[in-house]
Amino acid sequence: MAIKEEFRPDSEQHTQLITGEQTYQSLEDSISLVVLDQQRHKSNWYLVAGLGFLGVNMLMLTVAYLLYMGIGIWGNNQPVGWAFDIINFVWWIGIGHAGTLISAILLLMRQPWRNSINRFAEAMTLFAVMCAAMFPLLHTGRPWVAAYWLFPYPNWMGILPQFRSPLMWDVFAVSTYFTVSAIFWYVGLIPDFATLRDKAKKIWLARLFGVFAMGWRGAARHWQRYESAYLILAGLSTPLVLSVHSIVSLDFASSIVVGWNTTLFPPYFVAGAIFAGFAMVIILAIPIRKWYGLDHIVTMKHMDWMAKIMLATGMIVCYGYFCEMFYAFYSGESYELQAMEARLTGPYWFLYYALWFCNFFAIQPLWVPAVRRNLSALFWISIIVSIGMWLERFVIIPLSLNRDYVPGSWHMYYPTAWDFSMFFGTVGFFVFMMWLFVRFVPAINIFEMKDLLYKLRLSARHSDKGSSEPAGGGAHE
C-alpha cells in the first residue's frame, strides 16, 4: 500500500490539493460560475476559440475537397501507403489516453488528485478521439461506401468484414473506446448538471440543465448505485484504454514491414500515448486555470504530479527507442539494420534526431522540482513533447515504408499542403471543442471536489487528534 502511505493525513502534500480557505459554496462557485456567468469569458476566450474556429473551417474545406477529389490530394502513394492519416490518427488517439488514465486508472488507485483534472481530461479524450477517427475514416476515401468492410451489417453484396485483421480490431476498439469514454464522462456530469439546474437563475437554463441531469436528486440510494456503477466503469475503462493503443500498435506490429514487426510495440505505444496525453493536459490546464481563477483547485501539486508522470512515461518511451536500436542490431537481419541506418543517416535523419531531442533531452529538466513548478517551462516542454510524439509516429510510419525490401521501389514521401491543412484543421477543431466545453460544461467535477474537501477536512481533524488512521484517500470507497 505504498500509494496510501503518500496520503497520510499529516503529509504536507495532502493539503495542497485544494489551497486557501474553501467551503462547498466557494468551490462550487469557482467552478460553476465559469458556466453560469457568461460575462467571465473575455477576449482571450474569443481569441482562442476564434483561432480554433478558423481551424474548423480549414478542416471543412479540406474534407470537402478531399471528398470531391479523392485521397490523391494527399502525399501518400506507393510504397508509402500510410502517412499523415495514420500518423495523426495514432497521435490523437494517444492524446486521448491520458484522459482515461486520469479518470479511470487513477480512480482505481485511489488518487484523490485526479478529481480536479479528470473532467476536462475526459473531455480532451472525447475530442481527441473524434479527431483521430476522422483520419482513417477519410482515408477510406468515401466512408459511407467503406462501411461494409468496417462494420458487420447485412448488405446486398453478401460481404462481411475480416475479423482476423488488426485493422478490424481497431474499428471495434476505437468505436468502443469513444462510446465508453462518452458514457463515463456523461455519468460523471449528471450530479453536476443537477447542481447547475438548482443554481441557475434563468428558468430556461434551469430547464435545460434539468434535462441533462435527468431528475437527479442526490438520494442516498441513488448515490450508492451511482458509485458502484462509476467504479465498475472505471474498472472496465482501464483494460479498455490499454487494449486500444495495444491494438493500434498491432496494426503495425502484426505486419512484416521492417521496423514494425516487434513485440515491443504494445507497451511502447501505450507509454507514448500517456506521455503525449499528459503533455496535452498540461498545455490545456495552464491557460484554463489561470484565466478562470481555478488555481486553488488545479494546484501546483497537480502540475508537479502530471510533470512526474510525463517524465516517467517519457523515459519508458525512450527505453523503447533504445530497444528498437538493440533489436535491429541483435536481429542481425540486414533489412532491420538497413532500416535503422536509414533512420540515423537516411534522408529523414533530421526528424529522427529531432525526435530524440523532443522526447529525451527536452524532458530531462523535469527531474528538477523547480522546473516542474515553473509553469512556462512546463508549458513549453509539453509543447515540445507533443511535437516529439508526432515526430515519433512520422519516424515509425513513412520511414519504414519508404524503404522496403526491394530497393527498386524505394520512394521518398512528401506531405502536401492538404495533408497539413487537414492536420492543423483537426488541431483547430480540438481547440474549438475544448473551449466550447470550458464555456458551457463545468470543467471540473463539482461534487467530487466537495467530497475531496470534506475528506481533507476530516483527515486534517484526525491528524489534529494525533490519530494514526489513514485518510480517506479515494473519492470513491
Next chain:
Amino acid sequence: MTHEAPKNGVFGIVAEFTTPEEVLSAARRTKEAGYEKVEAYTPFPVHGLADALGPEDHRVKWIIFWGGVAGAIGGFYMQWWVSAVAYPHNVGGKPLFSWPAFVPITFECMVLIASFAAVIGMLALSGLPRPHHPIFDAKNFDRASRDRFFLCIEADDPAFDPEEVTRFLRSLGAQDVSEVPA
C-alpha cells in the same frame, strides 16, 4: 421505490442538516426509531448513508456482470458466424474458426455492453430519468445538490404521524424541519 397513496396530500417531512456527519447519525437514529420509508439527499456521496438507510443495492453489479457476459458471448458468436458460417473465406490458409484472432473484438464487445448495462442499469434501478419528484418542492431543496444534507421521512411509512415525525426530526438536531407537499 414508488411513492403511492400519500397521506393527506403530504409526501413526507424533511429535515435539513449542514454536515454529512449530522445527516449520517440522523439517518442511523431514524432507522433505530423504527421508520422504514426514509431517504437522504446529499450533494455528494456520503459513505455509509445508503447502508444506514437499509440494505445496499448490489443489483447494479450483477447487471453489469451479465451485460459483460452477454457482450462477450455476442461478440464472439458474431465473429464465428461471420467468419465460419455466413462468409467463409480462406485468409492465408488460416482455419475459418481462428478463435485467437477473435479475442480482441470479444473483449471490446464485452466492455461496450457492460458499460451500457452499467449506465442503463444504474439509472433504471434509481427510476431515472424522472422529470419531477415531490421532494423537489421541499423548502430549500435547491441546496440539496449544493451544500445541504436532507433527510426525509415519507408519508407512506406505517409509523408516519406528522407531529410526531416533526418532533422526532427536530430532536435530531436538524437546522430546519418542514413538510413536503405530495
